[in-house]
Amino acid sequence: MEPIIEVQALTKAFGNKQALRQIDFTIQRGEIYGFLGPSGSGKTTTVKILSGQMLPTTGTARVFGVDIAKMNEVERHRHLSRIGILTDNSTLYDRLSIQDNLELFCKLYNVPSSRAKEVLEQVNLANERQTTVKTLSKGMKQRVTLARALLHNPDILFLDEPTSALDPTNTRHIHDALKALNRAGTTIFLTTHDMEEAESLCHQVAFLHQGHIAAMDTPQRLRLKYADSTITVTTTEGTYSVQRDDEGARRIYDWMTTGKMVAIHSNEPTLSDIFIKVTGGILK
Numbered sequence: 332m333e334p335i336i337e338v339q340a341l342t343k344a345f346g347n348k349q350a351l352r353q354i355d356f357t358i359q360r361g362e363i364y365g366f367l368g369p370s371g372s373g374k375t376t377t378v379k380i381l382s383g384q385m386l387p388t389t390g391t392a393r394v395f396g397v398d399i400a401k402m403n404e405v406e407r408h409r410h411l412s413r414i415g416i417l418t419d420n421s422t423l424y425d426r427l428s429i430q431d432n433l434e435l436f437c438k439l440y441n442v443p444s445s446r447a448k449e450v451l452e453q454v455n456l457a458n459e460r461q462t463t464v465k466t467l468s469k470g471m472k473q474r475v476t477l478a479r480a481l482l483h484n485p486d487i488l489f490l491d492e493p494t495s496a497l498d499p500t501n502t503r504h505i506h507d508a509l510k511a512l513n514r515a516g517t518t519i520f521l522t523t524h525d526m527e528e529a530e531s532l533c534h535q536v537a538f539l540h541q542g543h544i545a546a547m548d549t550p551q552r553l554r555l556k557y558a559d560s561t562i563t564v565t566t567t568e569g570t571y572s573v574q575r576d577d578e579g580a581r582r583i584y585d586w587m588t589t590g591k592m593v594a595i596h597s598n599e600p601t602l603s604d605i606f607i608k609v610t611g612g613i614l615k
């Protein structure tokens with residue numbers, strides 16, 4: 332395991348407003364790490380600090396082993412060349428085609444223009460490359476913006492709410508692209524308030540609530556930790572909540588052997604349920 336992002340006791344204050352309060356986490360190379368929290372919980376602030384756009388107030392954030400608050404010019408340049416960012420304010424040139432937009436950024440990033448075609452294939456837009464950006468749907472624009480963030484083949488991708496307000500088709504295209512990128516070795520830091528997105532993509536998740544990390548683990552371990560001790564059993568006689576103990580096992584055995592069992596469900600909580608339990612708040 333190789334830590335690629337290490338955050339210790341990180342705080343960020345805007346005047347009297349404490350946006351981040353002593354947060355700690357480590358992301359290993361090759362992980363998809365989900366930062367989950369409602370609006371105002373500090374997700375964007377964290378992305379801005381880790382991507383070098385904003386300094387923390389106290390604490391340290393090391394990316395690729397370098398403290399981002401202490402980078403010299405050479406380190407800053409190297410950091411920027413190794414990260415890709417997709418945020419709300421990533422804009423495109425509306426009057427240019429998808430291809431021309433990307434070729435422009437190829438020049439800026441100093442990468443061959445052939446990269447444009449490669450990244451469009453990664454987001455499944457190669458056939459639309461001559462289309463003018465102005466005519467694209469919000470979801471397709473977001474896929475172009477993701478393609479742009481990939482041009483210089485970054486080691487880490489920072490994605491701030493990459494699928495918020497996108498339709499299911501575009502969301503799926505983005506998820507497919509992210510999974511493929513991750514399989515090819517890209518580490519991904521993703522903020523979201525969509526628990527299903529986190530479930531389907533993330534190896535680890537942190538629940539951010541009012542600037543604190545309230546819980547952090549793999550989705551599976553969180554579900555196990557907060558699992559209810561009952562099982563719901565539907566029989567021909569009704570639906571029962573059964574304890575996970577010897578007595579419960581005996582009842583389930585009886586229903587099964589007498590042909591009365593219809594359905595059986597473990598009461599595993601969703602990440603949304605756990606978020607509410609841990610923070611008392613809901614994700615919106």
Ligand SMILES: Nc1ncnc2c1ncn2[C@@H]1O[C@H](COP(=O)(O)OP(=O)(O)OP(=O)(O)O)[C@@H](O)[C@H]1O
Pocket residue numbers: 345348349350368369370371372373374375376377
């Ligand atoms: N430049 C700023 N000046 C003052 N306060 C700020 C600034 N940036 C963020 N904040 C405040 O810090 C807190 C965290 O904001 P942040 O944007 O990081 O939250 P978020 O979880 O990304 O929410 P959203 O999903 O709505 O963007 C909020 O209360 C916000 O109002």
